[in-house]
Amino acid sequence: CIGKYGPCHGPGYASPLDAMRGTPREKLMYVVCVLSGTESREPDYLATVDVDPESPSYCQVIHRLHMPHLDDELHHSGWNAPINSFGDTGIERNCLILPGLISGRVYVVDTGSDLCAPSLCKVIEPREIIKKTNLGYLYRSRCLSSREVLVSAIGDAFGNERGGLLVLDPETWELKGSWECPEDGHHGMFDFWYQPRHNVLISVHGGVPKFIISGFSPVNLRKGRYGGHLDIWDLTSHRLLQSIDLGEDSGPIEVRFLHNPNSVHGYVACPLEGSIHHFFKTEGGCWAAEKVIQVPNKKVSGWLYPEMPGFIFDIVISLDDRFLYASNWLHGDVRQYDITDPHCPKLVGQVFLGNSIEEGGHVIVLEDPELDCQPDPFMIQGRKLKGGPQKLQLSLDGHRLYVTSSLYTSWDQEFYPELVREGSVMLQLDVDTEKGGLCVNPEFLVDFGHEPCGPARAKEMRYPGGDCTSDIWE
Numbered sequence: 001c002i003g004k005y006g007p008c009h010g011p012g013y014a015s016p017l018d019a020m021r022g023t024p025r026e027k028l029m030y031v032v033c034v035l036s037g038t039e040s041r042e043p044d045y046l047a048t049v050d051v052d053p054e055s056p057s058y059c060q061v062i063h064r065l066h067m068p069h070l071d072d073e074l075h076h077s078g079w080n081a082p083i084n085s086f087g088d089t090g091i092e093r094n095c096l097i098l099p100g101l102i103s104g105r106v107y108v109v110d111t112g113s114d115l116c117a118p119s120l121c122k123v124i125e126p127r128e129i130i131k132k133t134n135l136g137y138l139y140r141s142r143c144l145s146s147r148e149v150l151v152s153a154i155g156d157a158f159g160n161e162r163g164g165l166l167v168l169d170p171e172t173w174e175l176k177g178s179w180e181c182p183e184d185g186h187h188g189m190f191d192f193w194y195q196p197r198h199n200v201l202i203s204v205h206g207g208v209p210k211f212i213i214s215g216f217s218p219v220n221l222r223k224g225r226y227g228g229h230l231d232i233w234d235l236t237s238h239r240l241l242q243s244i245d246l247g248e249d250s251g252p253i254e255v256r257f258l259h260n261p262n263s264v265h266g267y268v269a270c271p272l273e274g275s276i277h278h279f280f281k282t283e284g285g286c287w288a289a290e291k292v293i294q295v296p297n298k299k300v301s302g303w304l305y306p307e308m309p310g311f312i313f314d315i316v317i318s319l320d321d322r323f324l325y326a327s328n329w330l331h332g333d334v335r336q337y338d339i340t341d342p343h344c345p346k347l348v349g350q351v352f353l354g355n356s357i358e359e360g361g362h363v364i365v366l367e368d369p370e371l372d373c374q375p376d377p378f379m380i381q382g383r384k385l386k387g388g389p390q391k392l393q394l395s396l397d398g399h400r401l402y403v404t405s406s407l408y409t410s411w412d413q414e415f416y417p418e419l420v421r422e423g424s425v426m427l428q429l430d431v432d433t434e435k436g437g438l439c440v441n442p443e444f445l446v447d448f449g450h451e452p453c454g455p456a457r458a459k460e461m462r463y464p465g466g467d468c469t470s471d472i473w474e
Contacts, residue, residue, distance in 0.1 A: 013083065016259035016473055019466070020319040023396045026463045027052035028115065030096060031426065033064075033448060033456040036073045037409035038420060040454035043067040044074040046098065046109060047458070048116055049426065049446055051402075059446050063117045066453075067107055072100035073409060076460050078141030080108075080149060080170050083471040091147075093465055095121070097168070099138030099151050101408070102213065104129055106138065106151060106166075108173055115464055122173045130157045133178045135164050137209040140191050143170070145474060150179055152189040152203070159210030161227075163188035165203075180233065184240035187231055191255045194235055196474040197262055198281065204252040204268055205229040205243075215410040216272075218305065226251040226272055230279060232287050244289045246270060246277055254314055258321040258342070261473045265342040267292075267315060267324060274310040276326060278342055292345050293337065295328060298357065299367035304414070308356060308363075313407060314391050316468050318398040323348075323436070325401055327389040330356050330415065332375065334389045334403060334429065336438050348436025351429060353403065354378040354385030356415065380427065381445050387412065387419035393461040394431075394468040401429040401438065406457030423448045423455025 013019035029049040035042045048063040067074070080095035094112025099105075106129070108122035129135060135153035143149050149168040156162040164187070165179035180187070192203035206212075207227035211220045220226060228250040232242040246252055251272035258265050264281035268289075276293035295310035310328035317324050317339070324337045324345060332355020337345035352375040357363050359374040378385045387405035394401050405424040406412055412420050426446035429438045448456040462470065 013466075016319040016321075016471075019396050019471070020398060025052075025397070026395055026400075027055070028464050029393075029402070030077070030111070030118070030462045030464070031404070032074045032077055032098065032459040033451070034074060034406060034409065034459060035453060035456055036071045036102065037413065038454060041070065042453040043070050044072050045456075046096070046118060048118065051428075053443075059444055061446070061451070064452070065109060065118050065120065067098075068120070068123070069103060069105065071102060072105055073102035074098050074459070075101045075408070076140045077462055078149070079143055079462075079466065079470055081147060082143045082145050083466060083473055096462065097141040097149055097151065099141055101137060101139060104136040104138055104157065106168070111464060124168070124173065124175055126157075128175055129166065132175055133164065133166060134162070135166060135178065137163075137213070138166070139189070142192065142194070142470070142472070144194070145196055148176070150192070152192055154188045154190055154206065155209035159208070159213065161188040161208040165189060165192070179238055180240070181238050187240070188227065190253050193255050193257045193266065194472060195257050195261065195263070196235065196472070198264060199235045200241070200287075201233040201235050202255055202257070202266065202279070203231045203233065204255050205231060206251055206253045213410060215414045221249050224248070228252065230255070230268060230277075230289060242287055244279065244287060246289060247273060249273065250275065252277070256315055256317050256469070257472070258317060259319050259471075259473065260321055263321065267317070269312045269315045269326065271311045271313045271329070272309060274312060274328075276312060276315065276324075276345075280342065290343070292343065293326070295331065296369040298331070298365050300357070300363050300365050302363045303356065316392045316394050316401075318394060318433075319396060319468060320398065323398070323431075323433070325392055325394065327392055327403065329388040329390050329407060332357065332378070332388040334392070334401070334438060336431070336436055338436055349432065349438040351438040351440060352378060353389045353427060353440070354405070355388045380425075380440065380442060383425060383445065383447060385425060385427075386422050387416040387424055391458075391460050393463075396463075396468065398433050399431050400441075401431055402461050403427045403429065404458040404461065406459050412457060419457060421455065423451065424457045425449070426458050426461070
């Protein structure tokens with residue numbers, strides 16, 4: 001396994017551009033797969049997928065690590081070692097941390113002992129987390145420069161908006177407590193990113209868990225239940241420095257700094273608003289945000305509501321900080337923006353991959369500021385994609401963009417019930433990194449609709465050793 005797929009340790013690149021230019025092509029992918037909410041009554045699992053086009057098992061799941069409990073609703077994952085450990089042979093990036101969004105449980109998975117067949121090495125039970133922090137609904141994990149692992153909690157154990165960050169010891173996996181200072185109050189935390197050279201951690205306050213986990217409802221709009229703030233924290237003192245209002249019900253969820261460690265620019269996706277905001281540090285030393293991308297709603301009939309937002313649920317930035325990619329889960333398109341000028345993104349690539357507005361479907365688009373006609377149904381290798389593009393992962397060299405389609409069980413059931421019944425797929429888009437442009441690779445399809453335990457829904461993707469959404473350089 002080691003010889004075929006590369007070394008199982010890292011991190012191994014001194015800078016983002018070194019990672020982009022000096023890495024071999026990815027051969028393995030770890031994919032979070034969800035069975036929560038299905039008739040199979042089987043646990044969620046971590047799939048190892050062969051993405052090496054020279055391999056006889058190309059586009060196949062070659063291993064499945066099932067969790068020991070039902071209904072965790074695994075969502076995101078993160079590594080145990082930061083990229084700033086480059087050159088330290090005593091540190092290995094050999095564990096993935098998988099938080100359970102619904103269970104509030106944390107799994108630590110050993111990827112170093114067998115790169116192709118990860119194994120479970122630690123479970124942090126929700127009762128311990130509740131006892132020490134009263135936090136629940138765990139979303140994202142990231143490793144700090146200190147090697148402590150942070151896990152974001154979007155609420156407390158009862159689904160209220162009292163969130164925070166768990167701190168885990170990377171050697172013993174002991175839960176050390178919460179990261180933020182209690183004097184600053186309670187802040188629900190979805191995604192977060194930090195920039196060491198500017199001594200900041202930026203988190204998004206994306207809503208109240210108990211009003212999100214059951215699905216989307218317009219009844220909750222204009223009541224502050226979907227969130228709308230970007231919080232700026234001092235990375236050293238853990239104190240809240242500033243809170244930026246992005247707009248009522250903007251619902252910010254995914255945040256990304258540019259990869260250049262000197263950069264003061266980043267972006268945050270706001271799905272309910274169908275927008276992307278650019279945040280940056282001003283000359284006066286404060287932080288500001290501006291809306292730079294707006295996907296207009298489409299007026300429709302035959303759908304759940306009279307207007308359909310795009311629902312931008314994920315973004316990823318290339319390691320050279322030239323392109324930003326965004327997924328519109330409902331409209332069904334993946335977009336590529338040139339962000340050479342971070343204040344003024346330019347759309348340079350777009351492809352539709354399955355959606356709620358396909359031609360011949362039950363939804364009729366009455367008014368569309370962007371399209372002249374509804375997109376054709378998307379088919380690949382005889383398989384029709386159920387659900388729209390959701391999670392994104394970019395190859396380190398920037399030439400391949402991977403896409404999965406599941407968001408979260410109750411939202412999947414509400415907007416794409418066929419996705420839950422038939423499972424999702426994983427696709428690969430070829431990227432034009434010169435002029436911009438996206439096209440589907442017709443030879444690449446990982447179909448999770450025929451998994452041994454029944455149709456599964458694929459979510460976040462990780463490469464062994466690091467990727468474009470987990471590495472933060474100093």
